[in-house]
Amino acid sequence: MLRGGRNCTDATQCVNMRCQASGTSEVKKCVGRQEKESCSSHEDCDAGLFCDRSLEFPFKSSCKSFRTSYEQCTETEECQHNFYCWYADINDSPIFGEDSQKKCLPLYSQPLGTRFGWDQVDMSKSPTFEDFEHNGKNCKSGLAFFNSSFNGSQCTENLRMMQGDNLLSPDNNYLCNASDNENPCRIYYTEFNQSFEVPCKCSLEGGSKGYCASIIGTQQYALALAVIKQMLEKSSCHTLDRHSYEAQLDCNEEPSVLQLATERKFQIDHWELMHNSILTEGPGGQ
Known part of the structure; x- marks a missing residue:
């Protein structure tokens, strides 16, 4: 099934069963739920939106526009496409306690030596290639390592x-x-x-x-x-x-x-x- 934004010819191809053209374009696209409409997952929402799932009673979730640069987030799907959800500051990392906080960081943007928060799948083991790579998404080089002198990521x-x-x-x-x-x-x-x-x-x-x-x-x-x-x-x-x-x-x-x-x-x-x-x-x- 196709999500919002994909080309379609019939509604049965689309997750939300809506296939329509917009404006003067003859190309039909799958259309998801619009901003402020209720949702249960990201898939429900249209392109350019994410499902903002409330963690507080009455747990109402709705489609919302992407978060922008350095806005707080819980996962990358909430951020604009050229951003990812990670720890902007060393002290934001879960290494320093339960009050960790992620933000939408611009992908592949930071120069060598930039410091920010580190995390990895298993802190009791040596970092894996995937750990170097995922932390490195904040860096122009695509590579970051865990610097034990300050317990954080550093672009290298x-x-x-x-x-x-x-x-x-x-x-x-x-x-x-x-x-x-x-x-x-x-x-x-x-x-x-x-x-x-x-x-x-x-x-x-x-x-x-x-x-x-x-x-x-x-x-x-x-x-x-x-x-x-x-x-x-x-x-x-x-x-x-x-x-x-x-x-x-x-x-x-x-x-x-x-x-x-x-x-x-x-x-x-x-x-x-x-x-x-x-x-x-x-x-x-x-």
């Missing part, structure tokens, strides 16, 4: 990548030895040799040729995020469709930016395949 960058004792070169697209099971790729993000691992993935060209599975924190990664952010700024999709590139085809105002963002997203998500000559040039490298 990918200083170097290594496999064992071998320094991996950006000139070779972080080529690595996929047959070396003892040594994955290691991303260093501080001058104190703090690092985390990502797999060396096979390029599917045969032999031991592989590439590091992620280039998070590199200049190439940051450039891709800048395009993705631009695409989200031009999106008029439903809040639950913000990361659906199929949905964006129906409700993004800049098709050329969407196309470029789609290419860049695939590039950073499947880095090991982007340098496979069979896939990129065809059989025989033609």
Whole structure:
């Protein structure tokens, strides 16, 4: 079923059973519930709105316009598409107690060294790749780490990548030895040799040729995020469709930016395949 903002030809395709054209446009779109109308979930509301669920009696919930920059929030779906719901200040984090508070933060916007709140799935364990990535959504580089000197996030960058004792070169697209099971790729993000691992993935060209599975924190990664952010700024999709590139085809105002963002997203998500000559040039490298 299609949510508000998606192209449709018949009401039965839509979550809210409403398919109609607006203004002078002949294109029909699914329409959700409007601002101030009651709702039980985000899906009920139209594009550009979220379901504001009251936690107080009589627990009345209604569709509401997106929250904007640094407004308090509980989840990303409440924020404009180019924002995410996270801890703006170090002391806002649940690390400092139960009175944690999230706000809508602009995606991929903060320079190196910026400090803000940190959280991770399991604070009793070392941060996972996903923890570095999710906290890093506040940073231009896409990468943040937990700085124990102040118990918060700090925007950083990918200083170097290594496999064992071998320094991996950006000139070779972080080529690595996929047959070396003892040594994955290691991303260093501080001058104190703090690092985390990502797999060396096979390029599917045969032999031991592989590439590091992620280039998070590199200049190439940051450039891709800048395009993705631009695409989200031009999106008029439903809040639950913000990361659906199929949905964006129906409700993004800049098709050329969407196309470029789609290419860049695939590039950073499947880095090991982007340098496979069979896939990129065809059989025989033609």
